[in-house]
Amino acid sequence: MADKNPIDSKESYEHALKNSQDQFYILRLYVIGSSPQSIRAISNIKNICEEHLQGRYELNVIDLHQQPQLAYGEQIIASPTLIRELPLPLRRIIGDMSNEDRVLVGLDLCPKIK
Amino acid sequence: MANTALKAREKLPKSLTGIQGLDEITEGGLPKGRPTLVCGSAGCGKTLLAMEFLVRGATQFNEPGVFMAFEETAKDLTQNVASLGFDLDALVADKKIVLDFVYIERSEIEETGEYDLEGLFIRLGQSIDSIGAKRVVLDTIESLFAGLPNPLILRAELRRLFRWLKEKGVTAIITGERGEETLTRQGLEEYISDCVIVLDHRVKDQTSSRRLRVVKYRGSTHGTNEYPFLIDEDGISIVPVTSLGLGHNASMDRIPSGISRLDTMMGGKGFFRGSTVLISGTAGTGKSSICAHFVDAACRRGERALYFSFEESPSQIIRNMRSVGIDLEQWVKKGLLYFQATRPAFAGLEMQLTMMHKATIKFDPQVVIVDPLNGFITGDNIIDVKSMLLRLADFLKTKQISSMFTQLMSSNVAHGTSEIAISSMIDTWLVMHDIEISGERNRCLYITKSRGMAHSNQVRECLITDHGVELCEVYVGAGGVLTGSARIAQEAQELALTLTRKQEVERRQIEIESRRKALEAKVAALRAEFGVQEAELMKIITQEQAQASQLLTGRLEMGLSRSAD
Structure with missing residues (x-):
């Protein structure tokens, strides 16, 4: 029993990893206007998604200037904010997405081993 | 600039x-x-x-x-x-x-x-x-x-x-x-x-x-x-x-204390409206009862009274005052009297002051009672208490609210200085203390000071009866100042003495009366004796005259019969 556990956990980990590669991602990026930060964030997240989630993600970019009422519902304080709606749990990733490793951690994607 | x-x-x-x-x-x-x-x-x-x-x-x-x-x-x-x-x-x-x-x-x-x-x-x-x-x-x-x-x-x-x-x-x-x-x-x-x-x-x-x-x-x-x-x-x-500054107006209006004899001691009119009255005294001398009288009198005039109690609950005060014949409950029911009872330890001094302020502003009374002040003193905060009371007194004065504070003194020695040393901010200061003599304790009251009015310098004995507090004169005589049963005994003794004297006078009056009667009787008897003697004399005189005329008649008849010439 005791020596069986590590094997079990390894199996489940690999299973999860395999699953995670099949996960579909729904992401929403809230930006405000066309500030340099917003533009940077949009291009950064697009690159990351294309690289890691090709074909299994949906990214919506929302400008809060156009829809300010969304700031309430989504509890947006900082901008840019990326909300990972799926897979659960909900995660918020703030900033201009320039730190790719952190974005990947936030998305629960393993950072690429260089 | x-x-x-x-x-x-x-x-x-x-x-x-x-x-x-x-x-x-x-x-x-x-x-x-x-x-x-x-x-x-x-x-x-x-x-x-x-x-x-x-x-x-x-x-x-x-x-x-x-x-x-x-x-x-x-x-x-x-x-x-x-x-x-x-x-x-x-x-x-x-x-x-x-x-x-x-x-x-x-x-x-x-x-x-x-x-x-x-x-x-x-x-x-x-x-x-x-x-x-x-x-x-x-x-x-x-x-x-x-x-x-x-x-x-x-x-x-x-x-x-x-x-x-x-x-x-x-x-x-x-x-x-x-x-x-x-x-x-x-x-x-x-x-x-x-x-x-x-x-x-x-x-x-x-x-x-x-x-x-x-x-x-x-x-x-x-x-x-x-x-x-x-x-x-x-x-x-x-x-x-x-x-707060010292800018309040002084009222000339006087309000009675509810005890007529006490008013008499203050020129017959009572306290000034808006003045601060301190009643200090030893335990059980009737400080609260005097407060109750003051409240009762105010409510009778249709004024509103606010009673801050720091020792007794409202119902306890009402019950206790009923025993001396003061019905405070009726005023509570009419909304003229409001009790705010808290323990002094309930909140800090500042907080107490704030609460008193608030209650005063809310209730808008003409009379405020704080009974007693002592609870505020805990340890060495006398200076704080003094400043707090000063502020309270000033606040009430600016609002033209007459206030009455009571203060418990531990002994009879405090003459001129009250224990919280607030006498300087007090307008009228009544001191109550007890005199223990010949196995009993009696309450005395006197006015230490009363600003702006003539007031009696006499010590009065304070009696708590079933119809309120009564003040009466103490016996001051050859035997010194006597109170209580000593006074009553002395009074009885005096009464007995007077009675005896009165009886003596009456007895003497009766005596003289009877003497007079006896004398009059004697006079009457003498007069009667005299009358008898007089009558006898008259009789003799009449007889004498009769005899004389008979003699004359006889002599004439004799002359006729002798046919004298």
């Missing part, structure tokens, strides 16, 4: 808070269109002060407000302030107030680079515009530091936020938790420096008191002291007590 500064100060627009006392301390409210920092440790009432500022603004000054909460949800906030009589739901429905709870969960957030707080700005802007808000509260913005990474960005953003608020022209309150060495944990006072208010909650001698201090108010003068404040069912009330 000074003139221009003065003009600028006059021009500084202010926004009334509507919070009792705060507008007086800040001389007109918070700086209009600028942010104000309210800081203090946990549980000192920051959120409440901010909320009351908004609610008063919305209800009294027609200035809608936005409350942005970082710690409590809108539901929690509504519940929390409902106990203070604020109906937030209704105000929100009326579009007077917007409650916005900002949810930040650090574990959900991953920082990936530069960010700004534009989302918060948009949110706040949206809320402000939706109801045309003039007031904004951010409670507590420092939570952002716990929820968001990168303090450097946050600081820059907060600086921008406060500038933005100023541009928006809203009067804002930003609350902050007290830091170790700074006013707030994150040093917010660096950014918000127009007006800084510090709240404090401290415990001394096991009683807590809240205090408020305006640390800084740019472009305005303000009260600089620490002011105690109270949070109760009506919200916050601050008493700017230390700013």
